[in-house]
Amino acid sequence: MLSRVADSLYWLGRYVERAENNARILDVNLQLMLDFQDGSDMTEQRQWEPIIASLEDQKLFNSLSKQFTAETVCEFVTFERENPNSIYSCLARARENARTVREYISSEMWEQINRLYLFMNSDAARQECANSSIDFYRRFVDSSHQFLGITNATLTHGEGWHFLQVGKYLERADCTSRILDLKYHILLPSGEQVGGNVDTVQWMAVLKSCSALEAYRKISVGQVIPWKVAEFLILHDSFPRSIRFCIDGLDASLHRISGCDRAHFSNEAERLSGRLCSDLDYVTIDEIFKYGLHEYLDRIQLRLIEIAGAMHKTYCEWMEPEPALQTQAQ
Template identity: 35%
Template sequence: MLGRTANGLFWMFRYLERSENAARLIDAGLRMSLTRDEEAAEAEWRSVIETSGQRAQYEAHHGSYTGVQAWNYLLREKNNPASVRSMLGQVRTNARLARNVISDELWEAVNESWMQIDEQMSRPVGQNSVGDVVAMIRLAGTRTHGAMAGTLLRDEGFHFARAGTMIERADSISRILDIKYYLLLPSLSYVGSSLDTGQWDNILRSVSGDRAYTSVYGGQMDSRKIIEFLVLDDRFPRSLAFCHSDLRQNLAALALLHGKEGASNELMRESDIRLTDLTVDKLFEIGLHQFLVEFSSTNAAIAQAIAEDYRFLA
């Protein structure tokens, strides 16, 4: 497979995952802001923007954090190159670049979803329609992942697509945990602290983990259990442990297909060792922030190594 085709598949699914993650953040922000006074609602939208990594860019164009401004900036604003509308455009562009190796069903899922969402976001998104737009974005992701899982050969293309998904998902989860956790709990002295149950529920909703968490732990919103669930529970498909386990398998499959391992496989092994030996007690001894910073750095290094191992720009 040509490096530029592999790059197209890898980034097609990174952008898709990134747009879905933005939709989840907006959905969670909506739920919280509707139950808060104006000042607290603005703080929640500031948190959503910061979690998306776009606070500096947002504040260059807006002086306040009203819901309408925040979600339109994330969804469609022209001066935001990281808007969902822009990212889904990149999904479609990369799908076109990889058109010769993806199925008709996958292309149709991407193209039809793009046309529907682009039309919906051609005008400002109001209070009455933002929920529908967010649902449409999440449905686009579900359709696209379903088409990929149901129609693609388990060859290089499939593994590059899955690697892109897991790299992006791990980055998003680690960022949500780091920023949201410190908004809730500025001190590492988590034992015995008084936590806002609604905010912890919001973290789980931000990663579509509320029902899965309840299934494992019941309805108790406990910071220690939530951190353990989102970092270490490899049964949950959005935990850091699951993301890197799945990523390791796909990188191993690529190495087997190419007949050799690269730097990405070595970095993956090192990450595996750290996560396998980790317990929630050790996690808090290290410090959650310190762990997440190191995890994010390793995740970014693996992504860069994949690009170099498989000559994405060749």
């Protein structure tokens, strides 16, 4: 497979996942707002500012808007063209990547991503978002799931599919860690006691952002307990949005790409993903809290970046023209 194609598939997987996660976060926050409306600007700001913080887009946001309101944040995260991480921008880039590998992916995949992009670029999308934003984000998440389903059902599960998986899982693990980190930060500034109605609802919202509330209920009856939520979202071995599950999928796909068995590694990316996999297999939630949840999640995000870098070096380094040839070409 061409290195450029592998790279585009990887980014296609990432951007679709990133767009979907943005839609999830907004959806859940909009619903939360319905429960905690007291009409004050402070409440609204407290509710929406962290979203921008977790996406690490504060600077750009501040340059474009003054206030953190549902409207400004949703606009920024959904349609803002200048925001490279807005749903619109992610989709535009996903589509551009899909276009460059148009001959590789299935027509069904292309049409799904193209339709979704054309919709996001239309006045109808703004209309729908204005009329019923919750439905709008739901619909968006559904469309993204359709894309994943179509991909699984129509694309050969070969090398290219695995590059898509790598992109998807890397992005998803990253997003889950950010969602968790975000709420942890607000609610437990120093790991102190928790409880009370507000906290429970907020932690339920965290689970909902990851479509995890129902799954969580199945393994943990009763009160939603913060440390259990964290354990579930980081360490559950078979919930498809838990970090451990994502890293396992990532590691499996990396090994399938090279053909190396999973007990060994044949390149740096596999070594790093394998190590992270083992860490998550054997770490306990107590150890994580002792280490500091925020610090731990931060470390995971860094390790994900390292894996992405190593993978690029292994498979796509070719893409940069060789220095000697470059000077000749000039």
